[in-house]
Amino acid sequence: MNDMRILERDVDTNTIKxxxxxxxxxxxxxxxxxxxxxxxxxxxxxAFIGPSGCGKSTFLRCLNRMNDTIDVCRVTGKITLDGEDxxxxxxxxxxxxxxVGMVFQKPNPFPKSIYDNIAxxxxxxxxxxxxxxxxxxxxxxxxxxxxxxxVKDRLDAPGTGLSGGQQQRLCIARAIATAPxxxxxxxxxxxxxxxxxxQVEELIDELRTNYSVVIVTHSMQQAARVSQKTAFFxxxxxxxFGPTNEIFTNPKDPRTESYxxxxxx
Amino acid sequence: MPGILLILILCxxxxxGYVMGRRKAATISGDDNRVLHSNKPFHGANVALAxxxxxxxxxxxxxxxxxxxxxxxxxxxxxxxxxxxxAAAAFYVTLGRIxxxxxxxxxxxxxxxxxxIAAASVAILTTIGIVLSMVFETINFFNQYxxxxxxxxxxxxxxxxxxxxxxxxxxxxGTLYVSFIALMxxxxxGLFAAIYLAEYAGPRVRGIAKPLLEVxxxxxxxxxxxxxxxxxxxxxxxxxxxxxxxxxxxxSVMTAGLVMGVMLxxxxxxxxDDIINAVPQxxxxxxxxxxATKSETVKQVVLPAALPGIVGAILLAASRAIGETMIVVLGxxxxxxxxxxxxxxxxxxxxxxxxxxxxDTDFASPETLVAFALGITLFVITLGLNVLAxxxxxxxxxxxx
Numbered sequence: 001m002n003d004m005r006i007l008e009r010d011v012d013t014n015t016i017k018x019x020x021x022x023x024x025x026x027x028x029x030x031x032x033x034x035x036x037x038x039x040x041x042x043x044x045x046x047a048f049i050g051p052s053g054c055g056k057s058t059f060l061r062c063l064n065r066m067n068d069t070i071d072v073c074r075v076t077g078k079i080t081l082d083g084e085d086x087x088x089x090x091x092x093x094x095x096x097x098x099x100v101g102m103v104f105q106k107p108n109p110f111p112k113s114i115y116d117n118i119a120x121x122x123x124x125x126x127x128x129x130x131x132x133x134x135x136x137x138x139x140x141x142x143x144x145x146x147x148x149x150x151v152k153d154r155l156d157a158p159g160t161g162l163s164g165g166q167q168q169r170l171c172i173a174r175a176i177a178t179a180p181x182x183x184x185x186x187x188x189x190x191x192x193x194x195x196x197x198x199q200v201e202e203l204i205d206e207l208r209t210n211y212s213v214v215i216v217t218h219s220m221q222q223a224a225r226v227s228q229k230t231a232f233f234x235x236x237x238x239x240x241f242g243p244t245n246e247i248f249t250n251p252k253d254p255r256t257e258s259y260x261x262x263x264x265x
Numbered sequence: 266m267p268g269i270l271l272i273l274i275l276c277x278x279x280x281x282g283y284v285m286g287r288r289k290a291a292t293i294s295g296d297d298n299r300v301l302h303s304n305k306p307f308h309g310a311n312v313a314l315a316x317x318x319x320x321x322x323x324x325x326x327x328x329x330x331x332x333x334x335x336x337x338x339x340x341x342x343x344x345x346x347x348x349x350x351x352a353a354a355a356f357y358v359t360l361g362r363i364x365x366x367x368x369x370x371x372x373x374x375x376x377x378x379x380x381x382i383a384a385a386s387v388a389i390l391t392t393i394g395i396v397l398s399m400v401f402e403t404i405n406f407f408n409q410y411x412x413x414x415x416x417x418x419x420x421x422x423x424x425x426x427x428x429x430x431x432x433x434x435x436x437x438x439g440t441l442y443v444s445f446i447a448l449m450x451x452x453x454x455g456l457f458a459a460i461y462l463a464e465y466a467g468p469r470v471r472g473i474a475k476p477l478l479e480v481x482x483x484x485x486x487x488x489x490x491x492x493x494x495x496x497x498x499x500x501x502x503x504x505x506x507x508x509x510x511x512x513x514x515x516x517s518v519m520t521a522g523l524v525m526g527v528m529l530x531x532x533x534x535x536x537x538d539d540i541i542n543a544v545p546q547x548x549x550x551x552x553x554x555x556x557a558t559k560s561e562t563v564k565q566v567v568l569p570a571a572l573p574g575i576v577g578a579i580l581l582a583a584s585r586a587i588g589e590t591m592i593v594v595l596g597x598x599x600x601x602x603x604x605x606x607x608x609x610x611x612x613x614x615x616x617x618x619x620x621x622x623x624x625d626t627d628f629a630s631p632e633t634l635v636a637f638a639l640g641i642t643l644f645v646i647t648l649g650l651n652v653l654a655x656x657x658x659x660x661x662x663x664x665x666x
Contacts, residue, residue: 064554066554071467097555102550109551110548110552110569121555124555124557124561175555178556
């Protein structure tokens with residue numbers, strides 16, 4: 001009981017990174033997100049859980065405006081990052097995405113060498129002044145992505161030649177390389193085997209010290225293992241949002257309880 | 266009996282064979298599929314295919330026999346008897362073979378496989394035949410004209426009374442020059458059009474623009490040639506060549522090259538568009554997710570991923586450009602000349618092949634036989650390009666997948 005209190009206090013001290021107020025998302029005529037309010041904290045892993053089609057991935061993609069690339073998608077309401085509205089006209093989605101990195105469901109390394117995969121973001125954003133700087137960024141990112149030891153001897157080999165788990169860690173390292181403040185992960189382990197999943201989960205836990213991490217997952221065990229805060233989505237609504245241990249041990253909403261005990265979903 | 270009627274009769278026999286084979290299989294099994302090794306349609310198809318194929322083989326064989334032995338078979342009696350006899354015999358034998366355990370399914374699969382192999386062989390054998398016929402005429406030509414003078418001669422002045430200079434360099438130069446200009450026009454425009462269509466255009470624009478672009482590919486090349494002759498040529502002469510003092514010829518390498526380039530745009534754009542669309546959306550998402558702009562994504566992720574296919578499309582366009590004839594005849598003229606001035610009339614290998622073989626020709630003089638040597642040279646060049654394209658595509662594919 002004492003441990004729990006310490007944990008709660010610890011969570012409470014974190015500042016709010018993302019704040020969503022009355023967010024609606026429409027795909028054409030369909031309303032995928034039906035007005036949700038959410039606060040995502042800094043240096044915390046926040047998990048989005050819920051059955052397929054509940055809108056958790058859609059909401060995640062709102063946070064770095066990836067939905068802008070879909071023609072029929074429309075977002076209303078207000079989402080702020082560090083107090084600034086990210087859907088404001090002044091905000092350039094390209095700059096936003098440099099601050100809010102994203103890792104996708106399927107590992108998607110570029111058809112380039114491992115080095116160039118990591119160097120892609122820093123080069124685009126001009127983060128390295130010299131070749132030595134760039135080498136340094138690449139090494140640091142690969143180390144943070146927990147894959148440096150496996151690839152340091154073959155940085156010139158194509159990234160597509162790695163195994164699935166290595167590819168996903170490469171993609172995480174690629175996202176880290178642009179020095180983002182938030183990392184969004186859309187089911188990052190759904191294409192991986194249990195061993196690779198464990199490696200990625202361990203990595204997510206380490207990333208928490210530097211970043212705010214938001215992860216969408218279908219696996220409730222994974223949410224329980226890696227996250228401090230959990231949000232349960234159902235049919236476009238945010239049903240319940242709170243500390244992970246509370247959601248899993250003492251859910252307030254009957255729908256949350258039904259889902260985590262396996263009755264709906 | 267005429268051949269077409271014979272084929273029709275064979276079809277009728279085959280149809281009858283299908284019905285009877287099926288019926289016999291039904292009768293001996295008591296209409297119960299489970300006691301038969303093969304389903305009833307296979308028994309029918311087996312009889313039909315055996316009868317039809319035996320007939321066709323006999324038809325071809327009797328033609329060969331007639332050609333080799335020189336038997337006069339004016340009323341086609343021998344052919345008819347052989348063909349129908351073979352079909353009837355195959356019909357009888359296969360129908361008699363039908364039992365409960367007969368593996369008609371396996372036999373039919375083998376027959377189908379044989380038909381497919383035969384179809385593939387026809388294409389390959391034809392290519393070999395074309396090459397061989399050209400090789401023999403080319404050897405004939407080199408017996409009458411020195412090989413070195415042909416490949417390295419810089420003069421092309423055929424005279425039909427004999428004593429001609431038949432150096433192919435001016436023609437090859439014309440071909441390469443025109444193709445080069447055509448590719449300089451077609452590759453950037455076609456590629457940019459493809460990138461626009463695949464990455465930037467909305468579905469409505471794409472729905473209109475893509476078919477319109479493909480209309481270009483359907484225009485016969487002779488029509489392009491007319492366009493070159495009456496529009497592009499005079500414009501280039503009046504507004505570029507004459508004011509700049511580069512000559513006053515209406516037909517020029519530039520004219521033919523530009524128009525040919527326009528002709529090749531849809532080749533490059535349509536193929537590249539398909540290839541760019543085949544690049545997975547996950548690649549683009551990954552790039553956007555890092556904060557890349559659209560053009561950075563296209564330049565650094567999409568195009569490298571699509572590169573092998575794009576190179577293939579370009580080399581395909583190059584093969585077309587090298588083999589193109591009509592636009593050059595009407596656009597570039599017929600004067601064999603080695604010159605760097607793009608506003609002068611030149612000619613290409615294909616045009617000279619046509620002009621050497623048209624009119625009153627005798628297939629023994631070097632002036633005519635040179636066409637075959639030119640043809641095989643062209644064939645080797647395009648073959649080399651295709652091999653190169655395959656090599657590049659394969660090399661990059663290994664690297665990227």
